[in-house]
Amino acid sequence: MTSSYRVGYPIITSPYRMLAIAALAVTFTAVLLERAWAGGHFYPPVTDPLVREECGSCHLAFSPSMLPAASWQRMMRGLSNHFGDDASVDAQIASRITRILVDNAADAGGRPYGEKLLRGVTGASAPLRITELPKWVREHRKVPQWEWTHKDVRTKANCLACHAGAERGYYGD
Numbered sequence: 385m386t387s388s389y390r391v392g393y394p395i396i397t398s399p400y401r402m403l404a405i406a407a408l409a410v411t412f413t414a415v416l417l418e419r420a421w422a423g424g425h426f427y428p429p430v431t432d433p434l435v436r437e438e439c440g441s442c443h444l445a446f447s448p449s450m451l452p453a454a455s456w457q458r459m460m461r462g463l464s465n466h467f468g469d470d471a472s473v474d475a476q477i478a479s480r481i482t483r484i485l486v487d488n489a490a491d492a493g494g495r496p497y498g499e500k501l502l503r504g505v506t507g508a509s510a511p512l513r514i515t516e517l518p519k520w521v522r523e524h525r526k527v528p529q530w531e532w533t534h535k536d537v538r539t540k541a542n543c544l545a546c547h548a549g550a551e552r553g554y555y556g557d
C-alpha cells in the first residue's frame with residue numbers, strides 16, 4: 385500500500401502542477417489586461433520604421449491617431465518650416481509618410497480615442513498642434529504652470545516627460 389502510494393504520488397501531483405501553471409497564466413493575463421486598462425485610452429503608436437526615423441528624431445513620433453487627416457496633409461506640405469525647424473524630406477519619402485499618417489489619422493475610422501480627442505475640432509481647420517486641441521487642453525487643465533516650465537519638461541510637446549507609456553500609446557500614467 386505504502387509503496388504504491390509513493391509510486392502514485394508524482395502522478396497525482398502533476399495535474400496540480402499543471403493547475404498551478406494555468407493559474408499563473410491566468411493571473412499574468414489579468415495583470416496585463418489590468419495594466420492596459422489602467423493605462424487609459426490607447427492611441428496606436430507609430431510602428432513604421434521610416435516614420436519613426438523621420439518624425440521621431442526631434443520629438444516623440446506622435447500617434448497619427450491624434451490629429452485628423454487634413455492636419456497631417458497640411459503639416460507634410462509645410463515641413464520646410466515646421467514650427468520654426470526645417471524638417472523637410474525628399475518628395476518620395478514625404479508622400480510615403482503622408483500616406484501612413486493619413487491612413488491612421490484620428491478620423492480614418494476605427495480610432496475611438498482619436499475621434500474623441502477631435503471633439504470640437506472641424507476637420508477643415510486642420511490644426512497642427514495636438515497640444516491645442518480643445519480636449520487635450522481640457523485633459524491638462526490641472527497641470528500647474530511650473531510643471532510645463534520644469535527643466536525636465538520645457539514644452540507641452542514633450543509627452544514622454546509625463547507619460548512613460550507614450551511610446552506604447554498609453555497616456556494614463
Ligand code: HEC
Nearest residue numbers: 438439441442446467469470471512513514515516539541
Ligand atoms: C528637425 C526636427 C523635427 C523633425 C524632424 C520633426 N519635427 Fe515635429 N516638431 C519639431 C518642433 C521643434 C516642434 C515644436 C515643439 C514644441 O512646441 O515644443 C514640433 C512639433 C510637432 C507637432 C506638434 C506638437 C504639439 O504641440 O502638439 C507635430 C504633430 C509634429 N511635430 C509632427 C511631426 C511629424 C509628423 C514629423 C515627420 C514628418 C516631424 N514632426 C518631424 C521638430 C521636428
Ligand code: HEC
Nearest residue numbers: 424425514523531532537540541542543545546555556557
Ligand atoms: C507636464 C506633464 C504632461 C505633459 C508634458 C503631457 N501630459 Fe498628457 N496628461 C498629464 C496629466 C497630469 C494628465 C491627466 C491625468 C491622467 O489622466 O493621468 C494627462 C492626460 C492626458 C491624456 C488623457 C488620458 C487618456 O488616457 O486619454 C492624454 C490623451 C494625454 N495626456 C496626451 C498627452 C500628449 C499627446 C502629450 C504630448 C503632446 C502630453 N499628454 C503631454 C500630464 C502631461
